[in-house]
Amino acid sequence: MDGSARLYSESSRITPGGVSSPVRKFEPNPLFISKGEGCIVTDVDGNEYIDLCMAYGPLITGHSHPVVMDAVREQLSKGTVYGAPSEPELELLRKLTTNLPSADMARLSCSGTEATMHAIRTARGFTGRNGVVKMNGGFHGAHDAVLVKAGSGSAEGMPSSKGVPQGATQYTRTVEYNDAQMMSDLLEKDRDIACVIMEPALGNVGVVPPEKGYLEEVRKITSENDVVLIFDEVINGFRLSDGGAQKRYGVTPDMTTLGKVIGGGFPAGAFCGKREIMELVAPQGPVYVAGTFAGNPVSAAAGLAQIGLMESDDNYRKLEDRSDRLVGAIRDSMRDNGVQGCVNSVGSMFAVYFGPTEVRNGSDAEKADRQMFGRMFRYALDNGVYLAPSALEDCFVSIAHDDDAISRLETVFTGFMESVRQ
Ligand SMILES: *Cc1c(COP(=O)(O)O)cnc(C)c1O
Numbered sequence: 090m091d092g093s094a095r096l097y098s099e100s101s102r103i104t105p106g107g108v109s110s111p112v113r114k115f116e117p118n119p120l121f122i123s124k125g126e127g128c129i130v131t132d133v134d135g136n137e138y139i140d141l142c143m144a145y146g147p148l149i150t151g152h153s154h155p156v157v158m159d160a161v162r163e164q165l166s167k168g169t170v171y172g173a174p175s176e177p178e179l180e181l182l183r184k185l186t187t188n189l190p191s192a193d194m195a196r197l198s199c200s201g202t203e204a205t206m207h208a209i210r211t212a213r214g215f216t217g218r219n220g221v222v223k224m225n226g227g228f229h230g231a232h233d234a235v236l237v238k239a240g241s242g243s244a245e246g247m248p249s250s251k252g253v254p255q256g257a258t259q260y261t262r263t264v265e266y267n268d269a270q271m272m273s274d275l276l277e278k279d280r281d282i283a284c285v286i287m288e289p290a291l292g293n294v295g296v297v298p299p300e301k302g303y304l305e306e307v308r309k310i311t312s313e314n315d316v317v318l319i320f321d322e323v324i325n326g327f328r329l330s331d332g333g334a335q336k337r338y339g340v341t342p343d344m345t346t347l348g349k350v351i352g353g354g355f356p357a358g359a360f361c362g363k364r365e366i367m368e369l370v371a372p373q374g375p376v377y378v379a380g381t382f383a384g385n386p387v388s389a390a391a392g393l394a395q396i397g398l399m400e401s402d403d404n405y406r407k408l409e410d411r412s413d414r415l416v417g418a419i420r421d422s423m424r425d426n427g428v429q430g431c432v433n434s435v436g437s438m439f440a441v442y443f444g445p446t447e448v449r450n451g452s453d454a455e456k457a458d459r460q461m462f463g464r465m466f467r468y469a470l471d472n473g474v475y476l477a478p479s480a481l482e483d484c485f486v487s488i489a490h491d492d493d494a495i496s497r498l499e500t501v502f503t504g505f506m507e508s509v510r511q
């Protein structure tokens with residue numbers, strides 16, 4: 090038995106499923122990682138893999154970038170948490186409110202889940218309404234109000250998890266992404282909607298980019314109905330540009346949630362918005378939100394260092410060029426080998442779907458062939474590439490994926506498509 094299998098047999102006895110978050114599990118056992126450096130992760134048995142999972146998004150500058158590590162060490166020498174305001178947190182707040190068009194004010198949290206939970210509460214407090222509209226296939230963390238089954242627009246939301254009371258999801262409605270008409274019909278009929286929460290580019294059913302004009306329509310519909318538009322940029326933020334998807338697409342929401350990249354590999358989150366909305370947050374206003382580790386100075390130092398790196402040296406453009414090259418090679422090899430499916434991408438995130446030749450919303454993504462994905466995952470692993478184990482997750486490219494790594498990835502993806510040639 091190898092080291093990962095041995096550790097997993099122990100962990101699966103003492104934590105449910107043997108993992109700390111469900112998507113990490115795969116058969117026969119997940120790899121236990123002992124080191125991450127640049128674009129490479131090493132497992133406890135000493136096997137090295139080019140990482141395209143990249144912790145599901147935070148590591149846009151790669152694992153343990155020396156500049157990020159130095160910033161962390163510098164902060165560590167001064168302490169880890171104070172329970173009082175500190176300069177790193179102020180500096181991160183400054184960065185968010187400067188870069189994001191929607192952010193007059195921001196509040197830091199420790200995770201994306203907290204950020205979306207608090208943003209929804211704030212939107213409800215601001216409007217005095219209850220309803221929450223999300224996209225089919227939109228993921229906003231693991232709290233009750235957003236754990237709903239996809240259903241038809243106006244139907245009462247049903248919990249997608251045991252343990253979530255029906256009362257917690259009864260105000261949640263689901264609409265299809267890239268379908269502005271469906272959203273418009275719902276908002277005009279249901280006058281109790283507080284907010285629409287959505288990823289500008291979906292990143293939790295693989296990657297689904299907004300069609301031309303869609304986000305502009307969403308902005309118009311929500312404004313006309315006085316509904317708070319929340320862009321959940323936990324993945325998109327500081328990945329799709331230094332001002333997030335909202336800057337890339339030129340559409341400004343009322344509120345924004347952030348996480349992943351802004352923590353530089355440490356736990357972090359934030360929600361931001363217009364001044365008149367954010368002023369409702371405690372202690373300035375009556376919407377209660379709190380956290381022992383919120384605004385953690387180590388996370389802030391790491392996040393700032395990572396964002397600083399991305400803003401220098403034309404790094405966003407370089408990153409996207411490399412990502413585009415890889416995506417182009419995968420598309421070509423699918424076509425050349427007659428493999429049915431498509432590759433969706435935005436910036437440095439992409440997803441390979443087997444089966445559907447077009448994926449423009451959550452329902453299309455659901456049709457993807459998971460068994461074929463499983464085969465690709467296994468082939469990649471056997472050839473030194475670590476993908477997110479579950480289908481409908483994304484591949485994330487970082488600035489640490491240099492030309493050599495991209496070439497190696499092209500070879501592995503092409504090799505797989507040849508092996509399943511039709
Ligand atoms: C990851 C993610 C979250 C949850 O963030 P955590 O830090 O895992 O709690 C929320 N929204 C989106 C869009 C995400 O991708």
